[in-house]
Amino acid sequence: IDPDIFSVPMAQPRQIAPDIPPALGPVQALVLDLPPIDAADPPVLTRIAVFADPWPGSVTVWRSTDGLSFERAAVALAPAVIGETLDPLPAGPTSRWDHGHRVRVRLYGGALASLNAGNVLNGANVAAVLTESGDWEILQFANAALTDERTYELSELLRGQAGSEYAVASSLPAGSPFVQLDDHVIALSRGLGALDRAIDLRIVASGHSHDDPSALALTITPQATALMPLSPVHARARRESDGIHLTWIRRTRRDGDAWGVEVPLGEDTEAYEVDVLDGGVVVRTLSSASPSALYASADELADFGATQSDLHVRLFQISSTVGRGHPAEFTLTI
Numbered sequence: 001i002d003p004d005i006f007s008v009p010m011a012q013p014r015q016i017a018p019d020i021p022p023a024l025g026p027v028q029a030l031v032l033d034l035p036p037i038d039a040a041d042p043p044v045l046t047r048i049a050v051f052a053d054p055w056p057g058s059v060t061v062w063r064s065t066d067g068l069s070f071e072r073a074a075v076a077l078a079p080a081v082i083g084e085t086l087d088p089l090p091a092g093p094t095s096r097w098d099h100g101h102r103v104r105v106r107l108y109g110g111a112l113a114s115l116n117a118g119n120v121l122n123g124a125n126v127a128a129v130l131t132e133s134g135d136w137e138i139l140q141f142a143n144a145a146l147t148d149e150r151t152y153e154l155s156e157l158l159r160g161q162a163g164s165e166y167a168v169a170s171s172l173p174a175g176s177p178f179v180q181l182d183d184h185v186i187a188l189s190r191g192l193g194a195l196d197r198a199i200d201l202r203i204v205a206s207g208h209s210h211d212d213p214s215a216l217a218l219t220i221t222p223q224a225t226a227l228m229p230l231s232p233v234h235a236r237a238r239r240e241s242d243g244i245h246l247t248w249i250r251r252t253r254r255d256g257d258a259w260g261v262e263v264p265l266g267e268d269t270e271a272y273e274v275d276v277l278d279g280g281v282v283v284r285t286l287s288s289a290s291p292s293a294l295y296a297s298a299d300e301l302a303d304f305g306a307t308q309s310d311l312h313v314r315l316f317q318i319s320s321t322v323g324r325g326h327p328a329e330f331t332l333t334i
Helices: 117-121 161-167 297-304
Strands: 028-032 043-049 061-064 069-075 082-085 103-107 124-129 136-148 151-158 179-180 186-190 199-205 214-221 233-240 243-249 270-276 281-288 292-296 309-318 328-333
Touching: 043 061, 043 199, 061 124, 061 186, 069 186, 117 136, 136 161, 161 243, 161 281, 233 309, 233 328, 243 297, 243 309, 270 292, 270 297, 281 292, 281 297, 292 297
Parallel strands: none
Antiparallel strands: 028 043, 043 186, 061 069, 061 199, 082 103, 082 179, 103 151, 124 136, 124 179, 136 151, 199 214, 233 243, 243 292, 270 281, 270 309, 309 328
């Protein structure tokens, strides 16, 4: 064999530079104190929505009650769908479809989808927007039309859902935070034991320590939003020989979607308070253990000096743990 046959020079190996891994900065997180949106027991006091771009695979939420020792509280396996509104959203009707108003939302990541009315009424396409007062309004939408990159126009709205009509502002300004309430929003604190107790959080990519420089540090204090009774509805006033009889219908925080049956109380005991107002001044407070109360004729004369043709009242259902719930204010024609 001629050895020169094998004397072909070897090709020079190609140098392939490795990809530089993306830099992982602090994540973005929104803390949500919401009314109950499910029948969980104990109720969820605080939820958290976490987003990062690029997403590091998963994110760990570390929790400490003393600021010294931290424990894993939760792991977010996928980013939450977070964005902001691009248009002001006027106050709309509650307890029925809002066919007139539309709002554009720009997402930081993820996508939205249109669904039919039946799916929406069954609990789909639920989102929360943060009002200027610091309260979260829960709304739903049937239509989500893609109008630009990661920008959707939402229409066919249901406003003030899950008893959050107290948060329906006169006008929700553009730039308000938007969070889709799905399985990617993490439940962070539950039950009375966490109420009003400051919690230190460190949120960082999984595999990193809570004291990593990229960790996002937050201090939260769970509020009683999920424990407050909902405002009563359908108040009526009728005058009889002994005074003005007030009646109303209560609502419930749990399992309240049944029709034609008495919904669960949702509280330890049933109790109400009625503030009778003269202008903006409370002239008398009535207490009741049932959805009715008597404003006696003698009390009416003592408070106003004469019988009234209409009555301005503020109703509360009472919780044994957090006191007065969300108010309902009415001017009733007697």
